[in-house]
Amino acid sequence: MKSNGKSTEVQGVAYRVACQNRGCGHRFELRITPQNAKLLSETMACPRCGRRGGFLKPDGRIGDKLFAARLFFKLTSTSYGNAGSNEEPDSIAEAY
Ligand SMILES: [Zn+2]
Numbered sequence: 363m364k365s366n367g368k369s370t371e372v373q374g375v376a377y378r379v380a381c382q383n384r385g386c387g388h389r390f391e392l393r394i395t396p397q398n399a400k401l402l403s404e405t406m407a408c409p410r411c412g413r414r415g416g417f418l419k420p421d422g423r424i425g426d427k428l429f430a431a432r433l434f435f436k437l438t439s440t441s442y443g444n445a446g447s448n449e450e451p452d453s454i455a456e457a458y
Pocket of ligand 1: 381382383386387388408409410411412413
């Protein structure tokens with residue numbers, strides 16, 4: 363009979379995510395717990411630029427329960443209205 367009373371230790375790991383959206387580059391920390399672990403297999407939006415459809419790509423471990431990750435976006439979503447992002451004049455051309 364094991365007496366493992368409910369552990370109050372925090373489950374999960376933290377991901378230090380860097381947004382790969384052009385012109386954003388926002389870094390934020392995302393805590394992955396068993397409750398939201400599906401974020402790793404679904405898409406999410408960047409909390410700063412608000413672009414949706416980002417894939418979380420783990421990029422290696424950088425510490426104890428701390429991982430680096432990148433938020434990748436599909437290049438094909440041209441329907442996304444990004445009017446106003448005129449900070450990068452010449453990096454758009456290389457995508458075509
Ligand atoms: Zn972003």
